[in-house]
Amino acid sequence: MIACEVIPATKSAEKIAAKVAEEVGLTVARSYAESSASVALVVDTHDVWLQPLEKPRPGRVMVDFSSPDMLHRRKSGHNEPLGRAVGVKADRKPRVFDATAGLGRDAFVLADLGCEVELSEASPVLYFLLQHARKTALMSASEKVIQAAKRMTISRGNSTHRSLTGFNTVYLDPMFPDRSKSAAVKKDLAAVQSLLGSQSGSQEVPTSDSTDHAVALLNWALSQPVERVVVKRPIKSPYLGGVKPSHAIMGKVVRFDVLVRPVNQ
Ligand SMILES: C[S@@+](CC[C@H](N)C(=O)[O-])C[C@H]1O[C@@H](n2cnc3c(N)ncnc32)[C@H](O)[C@@H]1O
Structure with missing residues (x-):
């Protein structure tokens, strides 16, 4: 198939x-x-x-930064742990490299909090959807959505092939555990998983559901000249690669493990 x-x-x-x-x-x-x-x-x-395309056919999965879901995320305050984890403060908006962009939701939240974010995505299909969503967001009726979209750049390829300069934080969300209470989020992640199933044989698109791959991403991130690396994890799961973070920020269903790096690395 x-x-x-x-x-x-x-x-x-x-x-x-x-x-x-x-x-x-x-x-x-x-x-x-x-x-x-x-x-x-x-x-x-x-x-x-x-x-x-399975039956009964679930609803469509769109990347839409103006959707009610995104609006809810922006208003409900549960972005706060993500913002704190990457180092957002009232007077400090870090430049973030999102090495596992996916459907771009976390990246958009960070851009909405004022961060410049590069979204790096290995899947050509997700890259295409992200680009389309950014273009649509730039024509939004909401000035806030437009400004957030302007803070986002999107790149295609395997993030571990990059040598970063000028970023404060690398953000990683490499895995697809069933961690959400929301049926809509579960449906979206299932669609992305089916999609990546198709492409994981290619060199360009790594099998993102493998722990080995996630650990390789972490090791790559830790070798980059950034002040912190943030890893999103299901709330009760072990540290990725057994690497103990400097601290963790708890959300309702996820945990952000924060690895603070020496500044002049
Ligand atoms: C769990 S999803 C990320 C979801 C994202 N945080 C969001 O808010 O929509 C993981 C994504 O990372 C991508 N990915 C995994 N490894 C990658 C790599 N080495 N380089 C670029 N993208 C990668 C996968 O293709 C997948 O789309």
Whole structure:
């Protein structure tokens, strides 16, 4: 079974779907019925989303920084632990390298808190969705969303191949444990997992669900000239790679392990 194919949402989106498929390196199917993939990248004339194809068919997964979910996250105060973990203070907004961008939610939260954030993503499909979401956010009716989007840059590739300069913090969220109480978040992560299942054989897209890979990411991050490395973990899980953090910041269902580095490294 192919894990992901591009499907045009309507007849008028066929040309643009073909272009997107070329860009992300996937084949095109004309309809859900014709596809044997487990998840589709559905392309419409102005929009794009992931559609898991199992039955009963769950809802679409979009990267949308103006969505009610994101608005809730921004207002509910549960961003605070993430902000504190990366080192946000009233007068200090660190530059953050998000080495595992995914659907860009954590990165957007950080950008919304005032940080400049580079989102690095290995999956060509997620990279495409992130770019589309940033472009859409730049046209938002909300000035706050526009300003946050302007603080985000998006890059594609394996983060461990990068040599960083000019960042204060590396942020890592490498794993997909079932850590959310929200059905919507569970559905979104499941769709991303199916998608990555398809691409994990390639050199460019590492199998992000493997502990070895997560530990390699941590070792890479610790070798970079940054003041801190932050690792998101399920609340009760052991330290990644057994490396004891300087301190941890607790959220409701996740924990942020903070490894503070000597400043002049
Ligand atoms: C759990 S998701 C991150 C979710 C993200 N924090 C969010 O808020 O949406 C992990 C992501 O990291 C990406 N990833 C894993 N290892 C990577 C690497 N070495 N370089 C770039 N991206 C990587 C995977 O493709 C996946 O999309």
